[in-house]
C-alpha cells in the first residue's frame with residue numbers, strides 16, 4: 001500500500017498535464033490545476049472498512065490526499081467535524097431532515113484550516129521556504145498559523161476591513177502582514193507583483209492545486225458520516241468556491257472508487273450574498289463563467305469575492321448536479337443567525353447563516369422537498385465575528401435586582 005495514490009496534475013480547461021513532485025501554480029493557459037489520483041489501482045486496494053480505527057481527522061483519507069510521505073504532515077487534528085441534526089430549526093423551515101456540518105470547531109475556527117493543513121503540508125514536502133497570499137481574513141489566519149507550525153515564512157495581504165481577529169491571528173503567528181485600503185482583488189494584485197519580484201510561492205485561492213484537496217475532505221466526511229449514502233442537497237456559502245469544487249471532486253472520486261452509487265449525487269447549492277453574487281448572476285443567465293462584481297459589499301466577509309478564478313468549475317459542479325445558486329441579504333442572514341442561536345444553541349458564522357437562509361428560501365419555493373436530506377455547511381464559528389452581533393443589555397448597579405427570564 002502506498003501512502004498516497006496521487007498520479008499527476010491536470011488542467012480542467014485545456015487538459016494539459018503536469019508533474020506533482022515539483023512546485024506548480026496555474027496551467028500555462030491560466031486555469032487552476034487539479035490533482036489526479038490513480039483511482040483504478042486504489043479501488044482494488046482500498047475499501048471503506050480500511051478506515052476503521054484510523055485517527056479521527058482528515059488524514060484518515062491519506063490515500064486520496066497529495067502527501068506522499070507522512071513525515072511531512074502538518075496537522076493540528078483538523079477534520080471529522082460533527083454532523084448535527086437540527087431538531088428545532090427543521091420544523092421551523094419545513095425540512096424534516098436538516099443537518100449542519102459544523103466547521104466552526106476546527107483549528108483557527110473555520111474550514112480554511114482544511115485547505116491550509118493539506119496545502120502547507122504539501123508545500124513543506126516540495127521544499128517551499130516562503131509563501132504569499134491575499135485573503136479576506138480567515139484563509140490568511142489559517143495559512144499563517146499552519147505555516148508557522150511547518151517552519152515556513154508567510155507574507156499575507158488583507159483588506160483593512162477584514163475581521164480584526166483574523167488580522168491578530170496572522171500577526172501573532174509572526175507572518176509578514178500587510179493591510180490594503182481596498183478589496184481582496186486589490187490585495188491579490190499586490191501579492192501577484194511580490195510573487196514575481198521575489199519568487200515567493202503563490203498560495204492565492206486556486207493558484208496552487210492542493211488547497212482544494214484539503215477542502216474536498218468535507219465531501220468525503222459527509223459521505224462517510226451518512227454511511228456512504230449521500231444526502232439530496234448540500235448548501236455551501238461560496239466565495240472563491242474552493243469548498244464547492246472540492247466537495248464535487250470528492251463525490252466524483254468516491255463514485256469512481258465505487259464507495260458511493262453512481263446514480264445519485266447531491267444537488268450542490270452555491271450561496272452568496274446579495275452584495276456580492278457573481279456566481280448567482282452567471283447561473284441565472286445560464287453562463288459558464290462569471291463577471292467581476294463591482295463595489296461588492298457584505299458583512300459575510302468570507303464570501304466577498306467579486307470574481308473567482310475557479311468560477312467555471314463552481315458553475316460546472318452546479319450544472320452537473322442539477323443544483324442552483326441563491327443570494328441572501330445581510331438583513332436576512334443576521335435574522336437567521338439569531339434564530340439558529342436561539343433554536344439550536346449554535347452560534348454560526350454569517351456565511352453559514354446565509355446558507356441556512358438559502359435553504360429556507362429553497363424550501364419555500366418548493367425546490368427542496370419536505371423529506372429530502374439536506375446538509376448545510378457552517379463554514380466557521382460565530383465567535384470570530386463579534387461585531388456582527390448588536391446587543392442591548394440592561395446594566396445593573398451592584399445593589400439592584402434582576403427579573404428572571406420568565407417575567408421579562
Ligand SMILES: *Cc1c(COP(=O)(O)O)cnc(C)c1O
Pocket residue numbers: 110112138139205237238239240241242243244302303349351352379380
Ligand atoms: C472563505 C470562506 C468561505 C468561502 O469559501 P470558498 O471555498 O472560498 O468559497 C465561506 N465561509 C467562510 C467562513 C470563509 O472563511
Ligand SMILES: [Zn+2]
Pocket residue numbers: 011012013014015016027028029030031
Ligand atoms: Zn490549461
